[in-house]
Amino acid sequence: xxxxxxxxxxxxxxxxxxxxxxxxxxxxxxxxxxxxxxxxxxxxxxxxxxxxxxxxxxxxxxxxxxxxxxxxxxxxxxxxxxxxxxxxxxxxxxxxxxxxxxxxxxxxxxxx
Amino acid sequence: xxxxxxxxxxxxxxxxxxxxxxxxxxxxxxxxxxxxxxxxxxxxxxxxxxxxxxxxxxxxxxxxxxxxxxxxxxxxxxxxxxxxxxxxxxxxxxxxxxxxxxxxxxxxxxxxx
Numbered sequence: 001x002x003x004x005x006x007x008x009x010x011x012x013x014x015x016x017x018x019x020x021x022x023x024x025x026x027x028x029x030x031x032x033x034x035x036x037x038x039x040x041x042x043x044x045x046x047x048x049x050x051x052x053x054x055x056x057x058x059x060x061x062x063x064x065x066x067x068x069x070x071x072x073x074x075x076x077x078x079x080x081x082x083x084x085x086x087x088x089x090x091x092x093x094x095x096x097x098x099x100x101x102x103x104x105x106x107x108x109x110x111x112x
Numbered sequence: 113x114x115x116x117x118x119x120x121x122x123x124x125x126x127x128x129x130x131x132x133x134x135x136x137x138x139x140x141x142x143x144x145x146x147x148x149x150x151x152x153x154x155x156x157x158x159x160x161x162x163x164x165x166x167x168x169x170x171x172x173x174x175x176x177x178x179x180x181x182x183x184x185x186x187x188x189x190x191x192x193x194x195x196x197x198x199x200x201x202x203x204x205x206x207x208x209x210x211x212x213x214x215x216x217x218x219x220x221x222x223x224x225x
């Protein structure tokens with residue numbers, strides 16, 4: 001079983017829709033959770049960073065962590081064509097290990 | 113603010129040729145540095161990380177090597193490229209390799225022919 005599972009999509013939505021992107025994980029020790037946005041042929045850029053469970057909101061983006069279900073989500077409200085990208089989740093246990101574990105990414109297209 | 117640079121942006125090399133990719137970070141000191149390879153549909157594969165000058169840890173056995181000659185410089189090398197080395201190479205940095213998030217450079221797209 002992979003440490004992090006992420007549906008690769010592709011996901012296609014009309015402009016203005018609410019988008020839900022999700023990752024599941026198997027390691028209950030994960031405490032730090034991140035979402036990255038990656039445009040084609042570019043490096044990933046950090047969108048959201050959360051610690052432990054709960055919600056975090058930043059503009060049109062909301063990150064949600066449910067540690068009891070080992071499930072994290074990224075919601076995008078009022079989606080825009082500029083949101084079209086691949087979204088990667090990442091997580092870390094924050095212990096002596098070095099590893100950040102990344103999902104394989106979900107490809108999102110927002111249609112004008 | 114911190115900035116991370118990678119060059120070249122794209123590279124086409126013949127099989128068996130050497131490789132040198134460079135990454136530099138500005139605006140911070142003693143960063144943790146990482147090299148990743150990203151293949152389509154396979155996510156990010158950690159190749160090397162470094163917590164300080166001359167300190168390199170390898171995550172995946174392969175014909176690649178890494179060096180950190182200066183605090184904010186990280187180099188990925190190969191003596192002889194293989195076809196399977198083609199991919200998108202990303203350098204990243206973080207303040208704390210356990211708890212802090214990683215910030216990525218723009219990447220180098222390598223094609224080995």
